Amino acid sequence: MTPFKKVTLFCHRWLGFISGLVVFIVSITGCLFCFQDEIQDAMYSYRTVQNTGKPYVQPSQLIAEVKKNFPTVSPDYIYYYGAERPAGVLANQGKDGYHYVFLNPYTGKITHHEKPQTNFFIIVEYIHLYLLLPPAIGKWIVGVSVIIFMVIMITGLILWWPKRKSDRKRSFTIKWGGRWRRVNYDLHNVLGFYATAVAIVLSISGLAIAFEPVSRAIYNTANVGRNITYKQEVSEPKSDSLKRTGVATQPVVDMAFAYARQQRPQAQMFLIHNDPALSGAIGVGAYPKSMHYARATGFEFDKYNGKLLKSYIYEKKSPGLKLTEMNYDIHVGQILGLTGKIIAFLASLICASLPVTGFIIWLGKRKKKPKAVRNVVHRRTHKRELAIIK
Structure with a gap:
């Protein structure tokens, strides 16, 4: 070697x-x-x-249902996983961590919840x-x-x-x-x-x-x-709480979801973040395939008036x-x-x-033991030695 x-x-x-x-x-x-x-x-x-063919219930209805059953939580993330999958709400419980609530996306009723x-x-x-x-x-x-x-x-x-x-x-x-x-x-x-x-x-x-x-x-x-530049492309815009002009007449989360569905009608999965700790804006991600997280198109909205702040169109991404x-x-x-x-x-x-x-x-x-060294004597040499002895 x-x-x-x-x-x-x-x-x-x-x-x-x-x-x-x-x-x-x-x-x-x-x-x-x-x-x-x-x-x-x-x-x-x-x-x-079961896919009933009906429209999804609005995100605000899912939030209201979760708040009704778990009054102390903050529903920060809403998921529409697909036509034959439940909707999900990841609710923040502060020091107690998160609570995951599954709902029927066509009726808005809770089907399961867990830590x-x-x-x-x-x-x-x-x-x-x-x-x-x-x-x-x-x-x-x-x-x-x-x-x-x-x-x-x-x-x-x-x-x-x-x-x-x-x-x-x-x-x-x-x-x-x-x-x-x-x-x-x-x-x-x-x-x-x-x-x-x-x-x-x-x-x-x-x-x-x-x-x-x-x-x-x-x-x-x-x-x-x-x-x-990396920061410019991935930076998230922030809502300005001092500029609340044109307050939305319906929940902004519903307006954001409707806009994303209109822009990406073929998308199978939608993820909505409404976490104030992130930016104060409401974001919606539209994914072409259920349970797959690549090739997404995203939108960010002002949480006070529903104004579109930024779009992340997949085809225009670097x-x-x-x-x-x-x-x-x-x-x-x-x-x-x-x-x-x-x-x-x-x-x-x-x-x-x-x-x-x-x-x-x-x-x-x-653990391998070393092999014993054999004393090999050449046959001709051995015969010569025998002749000398005789």
């Missing part, structure tokens, strides 16, 4: 020891989360409703993001471990790369008929190779979701050569903004539909196995 590969192997091994446990946890939770929508749809009847922190897949998501630690701490532990894991994948590719053409076939296949140690060795190397490209994409998209500088770097890279808004769909694989989810699931499963198979390889080398 060359000195370069010795150093590479040293880095690969010890970086694996440092990050292995976190990588295993993050990868396993990623596997579980890939199909969380499909699993929950199969488990919970409240996640689907998000009691939902199994929300717990899985928090383990994936923060290891159930305080977010400020857990985010960094996960983030650093993911960066280390990307280095491990690159060093592993360098170590795996076959020297001779005759070794390539063996390097791309698993010798299932071999001893279990050989099978484990092949599982680590061969599966690691096949998962490397997808694992790096999933890692970068995850880092972009968690860390604003990474997201901004992706944005700037995709916009190379374009005269677009390549960088389009790409950064795809991060979630890329990260869970749904950017490619069911096929993408399967690829992301398998890649995450392989990533979870790599620390285990790698540790077994290291453990096997430590």
Whole structure:
């Protein structure tokens, strides 16, 4: 082994020891989360409703229904997930966190409510993001471990790369008929190779979701050569409470929702934010496909008079903004539909196995006894010595 590969192997091994446990946890939770929508749809009847063909009830009616049943909450986010899905209201309870209320979008009646922190897949998501630690701490532990894991994948590719053409076939296949140690060795190397490209994409998209500088770097890279500044494109306008002229005659949230539906009649999903802590404006996002968060068009309205403050038309967005808004769909694989989810699931499963198979390889080398050195005597020399003795 060359000195370069010795150093590479040293880095690969010890970086694996440092990050292995976190990588295993993050990868396993990623596997579980890939199909969380499909699993929950199969488990919970409240996640689907019958499409009656009637118009949706107004957002203000959903808010009123939630306030009637939960007087102390602030309904900050309203969701219309699709024609055959319930509407949802994420209501702020202050120190008690949030309350998630599901309603029939055609009748406005509550069908289910829960604390998000009691939902199994929300717990899985928090383990994936923060290891159930305080977010400020857990985010960094996960983030650093993911960066280390990307280095491990690159060093592993360098170590795996076959020297001779005759070794390539063996390097791309698993010798299932071999001893279990050989099978484990092949599982680590061969599966690691096949998962490397997808694992790096999933890692970068995850880092972009968690860390604003990474997201901004992706944005700037995709916009190379374009005269677009990040802050101008993504900045949210604010309502001016001193200019309340032309007060709306109907709830602004209803006006905002109606405008978004008129502008994007083919959109399947709408997300409305009415959170005063964000900007004081009311925003509506229109999404072409239910439960998919890419390719959105957004609108911001003055919360006092319903005036349109800013539009985020998808076709006019820069390549960088389009790409950064795809991060979630890329990260869970749904950017490619069911096929993408399967690829992301398998890649995450392989990533979870790599620390285990790698540790077994290291453990096997430590326990391996040195072979006894045989004293080989050349046959002719042995015969000559016998002749001398005679």
